[in-house]
Amino acid sequence: MIYTSFNDFFAVLSSKQRVKILQLLNREGPHCVNQIKNKLKVEQSAISHDMKRLLGCRFVFVERKGKERVYSINKTTIQPLFNLIREHVEAHCVRKDDKWND
Amino acid sequence: MIYTSFNDFFAVLSSKQRVKILQLLNREGPHCVNQIKNKLKVEQSAISHDMKRLLGCRFVFVERKGKERVYSINKTTIQPLFNLIREHVEAHCVRKDDKWND
C-alpha cells in the first residue's frame, strides 16, 4: 500500500489496538509478534495485519531474527505525535469548569 | 461525544473530507458552512456532520454571526500535527532509491 494523503496516516492511528501496540513498543522496546500477542491478548493474525499497516506508513520498523520478526517503533515520529495530542487534550479537552458539554 | 483515547482524535483526522476542510480553514481563514459547501462542492449536511466531529475534539472552534456559524481552525494543534506528518513522509515515505516496495 502506498500512502498518499495525511488522512491515510491518521487512519492507521485511528485504531485502539494499533495505538496500544505502539504504546507497548514505546514503553518496552522491540517485540516480536508472539510477545505482542501474549501481552495484549489478541490473535496472532490480527497483530500481523496491524503490523503490516503500521509498517506501511513507517510507524514501525522490522528486523528478522531467525524465524521471528522483531518490530520496533519509529520514535522520531510517534513520540512527538502522541505528545502533541496529549498537550492538545490538556489544553482544550479537559473540562476544568462547565464551559462546554457534548 | 467525549474523546477518551489517542485513536479517537486520529479517527477524526482519518477522513479525506475533514482533512480538506481543515486545510481550507488553514489556508483561507474562517468559513461558514455555506462557504465550505461551495468551495469543496459537498452537501451541507455532510459538512455539518464533519464540523460536529472536528468540533468534538476541538480541532476547530465555532462562533455565531447571525444565522451563520463561522468555523475557524485550531492552528496551535493542527499546524504542528500536519507538519509532523509532512516531515515524516519526507524522511521515511519518499523512495529516493528502490529499498522498499509495498
Place this chain on the structure above:
DNA sequence: TCATTGAATGAAGTATAAATCATATGATAG
C-alpha cells in the same frame, strides 16, 4: 407572527475497515 435562510439532527442505506478463520510461506532443527 409567518416566511425565509443557514445550519443541525436523526434515520436509512451504503461503503470501509476490522475480526476471524483457514491456509500458506519461510526459517530452523532434526
Place this chain on the structure above:
DNA sequence: CTATCATATGATTTATACTTCATTCAATGA
C-alpha cells in the same frame, strides 16, 4: 527432506463509519 514454529496472507463475516435525505431548529426580516 520433513516436521515444527513463527508469522504472513487471503477470504469471509461482522462491525463501524460515511453519505444522503428529510426534517427540525434558530435567527432574521417583512
